[in-house]
Amino acid sequence: MAVYEDWSTERAAQVIAEHRHLEGATMPILHALQETFGFVPDPAVPMIAESLNLSRAEVYGVLTFYHDFRRAAPGHHVVKMCAAEACQSMGGKALADYAEDRFGVGMGETSPDGKITLEPIYCLGLCACSPSALVDGQLVGRLDRAAIDEMAECFAAGKDFGDA
Amino acid sequence: MKSPRIFVPNDATAVACGANRVAHKLEHELLARGVTADITRNGSRGLFWLEPLIEVETEKGRVGYGPVKPSDVESLLHAGLLHGGDHPLCVGLVDEIPYLKKQTRLTFARVGIIDPLSLTDYEAHGGYRGLKRAMEIGPSATVEEVVESGLRGRGGAGFPTGIKWRTVAAAPAEQRYIVCNADEGDSGTFADRLIMEADPFCLIEGMTIAGLAVGATRGYVYSRSEYPLSFVVMEKAIEKARDAGLLGKNILGSGHDFDLEMRMGAGAYVCGEETALLESLEGKRGLVRAKPPLPAHKGLFQQPTVINNLVSLATVPVILDKGGSFYRDFGMGRSRGTMPIQLAGNIKYGGLFETAFGISLGELVNDIGGGTASGRPVKAVQAGGPLGAYLPVSQFDTPFDYEAFAAKDALIGHGGIVVFDDTVDLARMAHFAMEFCAHESCGKCTPCRIGSTRGAETLEKVIAGEKREQNLELLRDLCDTMKLGSLCALGGFTPYPVLSALNHFPEDFGATPSLPAAAE
Ligand SMILES: Cc1cc2nc3c(=O)[nH]c(=O)nc-3n(C[C@H](O)[C@H](O)[C@H](O)COP(=O)(O)O)c2cc1C
Ligand code: SF4
Ligand code: FES
Ligand code: FES
Numbered sequence: 001m002a003v004y005e006d007w008s009t010e011r012a013a014q015v016i017a018e019h020r021h022l023e024g025a026t027m028p029i030l031h032a033l034q035e036t037f038g039f040v041p042d043p044a045v046p047m048i049a050e051s052l053n054l055s056r057a058e059v060y061g062v063l064t065f066y067h068d069f070r071r072a073a074p075g076h077h078v079v080k081m082c083a084a085e086a087c088q089s090m091g092g093k094a095l096a097d098y099a100e101d102r103f104g105v106g107m108g109e110t111s112p113d114g115k116i117t118l119e120p121i122y123c124l125g126l127c128a129c130s131p132s133a134l135v136d137g138q139l140v141g142r143l144d145r146a147a148i149d150e151m152a153e154c155f156a157a158g159k160d161f162g163d164a
Numbered sequence: 165m166k167s168p169r170i171f172v173p174n175d176a177t178a179v180a181c182g183a184n185r186v187a188h189k190l191e192h193e194l195l196a197r198g199v200t201a202d203i204t205r206n207g208s209r210g211l212f213w214l215e216p217l218i219e220v221e222t223e224k225g226r227v228g229y230g231p232v233k234p235s236d237v238e239s240l241l242h243a244g245l246l247h248g249g250d251h252p253l254c255v256g257l258v259d260e261i262p263y264l265k266k267q268t269r270l271t272f273a274r275v276g277i278i279d280p281l282s283l284t285d286y287e288a289h290g291g292y293r294g295l296k297r298a299m300e301i302g303p304s305a306t307v308e309e310v311v312e313s314g315l316r317g318r319g320g321a322g323f324p325t326g327i328k329w330r331t332v333a334a335a336p337a338e339q340r341y342i343v344c345n346a347d348e349g350d351s352g353t354f355a356d357r358l359i360m361e362a363d364p365f366c367l368i369e370g371m372t373i374a375g376l377a378v379g380a381t382r383g384y385v386y387s388r389s390e391y392p393l394s395f396v397v398m399e400k401a402i403e404k405a406r407d408a409g410l411l412g413k414n415i416l417g418s419g420h421d422f423d424l425e426m427r428m429g430a431g432a433y434v435c436g437e438e439t440a441l442l443e444s445l446e447g448k449r450g451l452v453r454a455k456p457p458l459p460a461h462k463g464l465f466q467q468p469t470v471i472n473n474l475v476s477l478a479t480v481p482v483i484l485d486k487g488g489s490f491y492r493d494f495g496m497g498r499s500r501g502t503m504p505i506q507l508a509g510n511i512k513y514g515g516l517f518e519t520a521f522g523i524s525l526g527e528l529v530n531d532i533g534g535g536t537a538s539g540r541p542v543k544a545v546q547a548g549g550p551l552g553a554y555l556p557v558s559q560f561d562t563p564f565d566y567e568a569f570a571a572k573d574a575l576i577g578h579g580g581i582v583v584f585d586d587t588v589d590l591a592r593m594a595h596f597a598m599e600f601c602a603h604e605s606c607g608k609c610t611p612c613r614i615g616s617t618r619g620a621e622t623l624e625k626v627i628a629g630e631k632r633e634q635n636l637e638l639l640r641d642l643c644d645t646m647k648l649g650s651l652c653a654l655g656g657f658t659p660y661p662v663l664s665a666l667n668h669f670p671e672d673f674g675a676t677p678s679l680p681a682a683a684e
Contacts, residue, residue, distance in 0.1 A: 022425075023465070026447030031389075031428055052447070065449035066430035068389050084351035085546055085593070086582045089509035090537065122433060122600070124390050125354040126177050127582065128212035128507065128514025137392065141180035 001076050001136055001160055004038035011036065012044050016051045025052055026062050030069055039070035075110040075117035077155050079103070080134040081143075083120035086127035095131050096120070098145055102152045116155060135161045167200045168246045171219040171226070173276070175208035175361050176393045177354070182233060183216040189234040190218070193241055201246060207362020209276030210516030211263055219258055222248035228258040263513060263532065268494060270502050271479045272355075272518045275362040281400055283408055286365040292410070294481030298373045299418045306377040307333055310480060312488030314500030318355075319345055319436075319473030320548070320577045320653070322566045325480075328470060331460040333378040335468035340380035342371050342422075343445065343464060343471040346387040346394075347429055347436035350549025352508035352580030356474035358516055360387070360394035363478070364401035368424060370477035372415065373484055374470055375422035383424040384464070385474075386441050389431055398426050433550075433604040437652050438471045440606060451606045452652045473578070475504060496522035499565040507533045509545075509582035519564075526560030529583055540585035544669070546593070548577025550600050551657035553664035554590060573660060590665035590672040595623040597665075601658040612655025615646045619662065626673055636666070636675060 005011060015036055019028045029048055033040050040063055049056045063069050081087075081096050096107060105111040105118050126132040129141035135151060138161065151161045172187040173179075187203060194201050208215060217230035218240070227248035229240055236253060243251040255261060269275070278285035286292070298306040311326030332340060344367065348356040359367055371383045387394055402424055405411040413421045427445060429435050435444045439453035442464050463469025479501070483491045491501045499521035505528060507514050512534030529535070529545060536542055544554045553574035555562070562568055569576045584593075601616035619642050625635045643659035650656040666673055 024427075024445050024447035027427065027430065027444060031430070058448075061449050062447065066432050068430035085550065085596070086352045086509040086580075088593075088596070089582055089584045089588065121390060121431070122604075123349060123351045123353075124176070124180075125348065125357040126180050127352045127354060127509060127580070128511070129177050129181055129215070130509060132180060134390070134392075139176050139180035139393070141177055 002038065002078075004073075005036055007037055007041050007043070009043065009047070012041075012047055016044075016047060020051050026054070026059065030063060030066075034069060039073050042071065073114075076115050077136055077151075077161075078117045078119065079136075079151065080119045080121035081107075082122070082124055082126070082130070082132045084123040084127075086123070087131040090130040092131035095143060095145065095148065099148050102148050103155075138162065167202050169202045169204060169221040170246070171204050171206040171221075173208045173216060174205035174280075174393070174397075175215070175276075176357060176391065177212050178208050178215040178217070179393065181215050181231065185234045186216045186218065186232050186237065189237045193237050197241070199246070204279045206278065207276050207280050208358065209258065209264060210272065210358055211261065211513070212515040213513050214255060217255075217258075218245070220245060220248050224248070225257045225259055228255040228261070229253045230255060263515065263517070266532070267518050268502050268520055269518050270482045270491065270494070271366075271475060272358070272363075272504055272516065273482065274366065275358055275516075278363065280362050280364055280397055281404060283365065283404060283410075286363075290485060291365055291481070292369055294484035295369050295373055295376075295416070297484045298376055299416065299420075303333065303377050303379065306373060306484065309484060309488040310377070313483045313491040314488075314495070314498075315476060315479055315483060315491065316499070316566065317473055318475035318479070318503070318578060319438075320575065322576075325472060325476050328460055328472070329374065329378050331458070332380070332468045332470045335461055337468045339382065339465070339467045340378055341464045341467055341469040342374045342378070342380045342383035342477075343442065343469055344371055344383065344385040344474050344477050345436065345438060345441060345471055346385050346391075346474040347441060348388065348391070348474070348578065349433040349436045350552075350578050350580050352546070352582035353506050353549060353578045354508075355504040355506055355516060355579060356387075357391050357394050358504075359474060359478045360391070361397050364398050365405065366478045366481055367398075367474060368401060368405050368411065370480040371424060372411065372422050373480050374472070374477060376418070376420050378468075378470055380470065381421045381423070383422065384427050384445055385424065386427050386429060386435070386445060388429045395426060395428060402426065433600075434606045434652075434654055437654065440652075442469065442471065449606075451608050452654075454651060475578075494520040496520075496563065496565050497567055499567070503564065503576070503579050505564065506578075506580045507583070508580060510536045510538055510585050511583040512537050521565050522563050524560065525555065525562045525564065525581070526557075528564065528581060529560065533583065536583060536585040538585045538587075540587065542583055543586040543588050544584050544590060544665075546582045546584070546661060547580070548575030549580055550597060551575065551653055551660060552577050552580075553660045554593065554668060555664070556668040573664065575657070575660065590669040591623065591627050591674075594662040594665040594673075595620055595627065597658055597661040598623060601654060605654060606652075609649065609651045609655060611646045611649035612651075612658075615642050615655065616658060618642055619646070619658075623662075629674060632674055636673065639666070
C-alpha cells in the first residue's frame with residue numbers, strides 16, 4: 001500500500017519548483033505531484049499553469065489526456081490487471097472477472113470503502129509469463145486465482161500482498 | 165579461495181516471478197552457513213519460462229537452475245549450487261541451452277550475462293568499442309556505416325535508420341535532438357525493456373553515437389509507466405555514465421558534448437507514435453502531428469530530431485564496432501541483420517529469440533517456442549502488436565521478413581508474436597482490437613475516433629448474431645474508411661487484426677454456418 005502526503009499548497013509548490021526548469025516540464029510535474037499526493041488535486045492545475053506560463057486549459061488538457069493521471073484519490077490498494085492480448089491468451093479475462101468478484105469491485109472502479117481500486121493496464125512487458133498485474137506498484141507474473149485469493153486476504157487483513 | 169559468483173536476475177519478468185524473494189532467501193541462507201559469495205543481480209537471458217534463473221560461475225562455464233522458488237534455495241545449496249552441483253532444477257551450462265545456442269545475438273550479446281550497472285563488465289564485453297570507432301572515423305562516415313548496415317527501424321515502420329540520420333545531419337539547426345522511443349506499447353513485446361534492464365549502457369552508447377553522427381547534444385529516452393524497473397535502472401546507468409565522462413561535456417576528450425534524460429509516459433499507447441511522443445515530451449497532449457514536416461526536419465521543439473526505436477539505437481554500437489557490412493551479411497532480401505523476436509502469450513517457451521531475418525513463423529512458434537503452454541493446438545498468432553494481423557497455422561511457412569509479412573497483409577512490427585490456442589474466439593479478438601483503438605485514439609481524426617467505436621458496436625451485434633451479413637458488410641466498409649482516412653497507423657492499421665480475424669476465421673463470426681451436427 002502506498003502512503004501519500006495530504007494535500008498542501010506549499011508542498012505542491014515545492015514539487016513544481018523542483019521540476020519547472022526541465023524542458024517540457026508538464027508531464028514530469030504531473031507525475032511528481034501524483035507520486036506525492038496519490039493523485040493530481042484540482043488546485044494544482046492553476047499552480048502548474050502559472051509556473052510554466054501556460055493556460056489552465058492547456059494543463060487541464062494534458063492532465064485529462066493521459067490514462068495514468070488521477071484527479072481523485074485511489075483506493076488504499078491499487079490492482080492493475082493486464083488486459084492486453086498476450087495476457088488474454090492465458091485466460092486474463094476470466095481472471096479479471098474472478099478478481100472483480102473476489103474484491104467486490106468492478107474493473108475501473110474503487111470499492112465504496114475506499115480499500116481497493118481495480119483497473120486494466122495494457123501490457124507490462126511480462127507477456128511471456130502471462131497473465132500479469134501491477135499490485136501496489138509491484139510486478140506480478142504467472143497470476144492465478146490463488147494469487148488473487150491471497151491478495152484479497154492480505155488486503156482484508158490490512159496487509160500488503162506478499163507480506164503474508 | 166575466490167568466492168563464487170552467483171547471478172540472480174533483476175529483470176521485471178524474473179522479479180514478477182519472485183526473483184527478489186529468491187535473492188533474499190539465498191543471501192540469508194549463505195549468511196547462515198557462513199559462506200561468502202558474490203551475488204550479482206544480472207538482467208535476464210530472455211529465457212523467461214526458466215525465470216527466476218539462478219546462474220553460478222564454474223570452471224566449465226555458467227551453470228543454471230530454474231525456475232527457482234524461495235523454497236528451493238535450501239535444497240539447491242545442499243546439492244552444491246555453489247559448484248554447479250546437480251539438482252532437479254539444474255539446466256546445465258546456460259550457453260549450451262539450445263534456445264540460446266541457436267540464436268545470433270548481436271544487439272542482445274551482453275544481455276543477461278553482465279551486471280547491467282557495471283561499466284567494467286560492459287567494457288569487458290565489447291562495450292564502448294563502437295563509440296571509439298565512431299570517434300575515429302568521424303560523423304559522416306558513422307552515418308554511412310549505419311546506412312551500409314541496412315538497419316531498418318525496429319519500432320514497426322521499418323524505415324532505414326541511416327537515411328533518417330543523414331536527413332537530420334543535413335538539416336541546418338541550432339539544436340538537434342536524439343529521441344529514443346522506448347514506449348514499447350505492443351502486447352507481446354519486451355525487447356526494449358530487456359535492453360534497459362539488462363544492458364542499459366548499450367542504449368546510452370547507441371544514442372551517444374547517434375548524437376555525434378548527426379551533431380546533436382541532447383537526448384531523451386521516452387519510456388512507459390508500465391516499466392517502473394526499467395526507469396530506475398536507466399537512471400542509475402545514466403548517472404554512472406556521466407560520472408565516468410561518457411555523457412556530458414567533451415566525451416572521452418573528443419570535444420563532443422552529449423547528455424541524456426529519462427522521461428516517462430503516462431499510459432497512452434498512441435504516444436508510441438513518433439509525433440505524438442514528441443508532443444508528449446514537449447509537455448502537451450499526445451496528439452499525432454500531420455506529416456510533413458518530418459521529425460527529421462522539425463521534430464522536438466521544432467528542431468531536427470532523430471527519433472528511433474530503442475532496439476534500432478541499441479544495435480548501432482555493434483554495427484560501428486564490427487562494421488556495416490558485417491551486420492548486413494545477416495538476413496534476407498531487404499531485411500538485413502537480426503531481429504529480436506519475442507515469443508509470448510500461450511507459448512511453452514516464451515522469451516526473446518534474436519536471429520537473422522528469414523526464419524519461418526512455424527519454426528519460431530513450434531520448434532523454438534514448443535507450441536502452446538496449455539498443450540492444446542495452436543489456432544492463431546498475432547504478430548506485430550495490437551495493429552498486427554492474426555495469422556492462421558496455414559500461414560506458418562511465412563518467413564520472418566518485412567516484405568514477406570506485408571505480402572500477407574501482416575506486420576512484423578516490433579517483433580512480437582502472441583500465440584493463442586484453440587480456445588480463442590477471433591471475433592472477440594477483433595472486437596478487442598476495435599475497442600483498444602477507441603480507448604487509445606488521440607481523437608484527431610474521425611475515422612479512427614468514431615470508426616473504432618462503431619466498429620466495436622458492429623462486432624457486438626455480429627457476436628450476438630444480429631443481422632450478421634449486413635453487419636459484416638458494414639464492418640468491412642468501416643475498415644476501408646479507417647484504412648484510407650486515418651492520419652496515423654492506430655486508426656489506419658486497426659483494420660488488419662480485424663479483417664485478418666474475419667478472413668481467416670469466418671466460423672468464429674458465424675459467417676459460414678457450421679455444418680449442423682448429425683440430425684437427431
Ligand atoms: C499508434 C502507434 C504506436 C507506436 N508505438 C511505437 C512504440 O511503442 N515504439 C516504437 O519504437 N515505435 C512505435 N511506433 C512507430 C513510431 O511512430 C516510429 O515509426 C518509430 O519510433 C521510428 O523509429 P524506428 O525507425 O527506429 O523504428 C508506433 C506507431 C503508431 C502509429
Ligand atoms: S488515426 Fe487515430 S490515433 Fe492516429 S491521428 Fe487519427 S485519431 Fe489520432
Ligand atoms: S500483454 Fe500482459 S504483460 Fe504484455
Ligand atoms: S488513436 Fe490514433 S488511430 Fe486510433
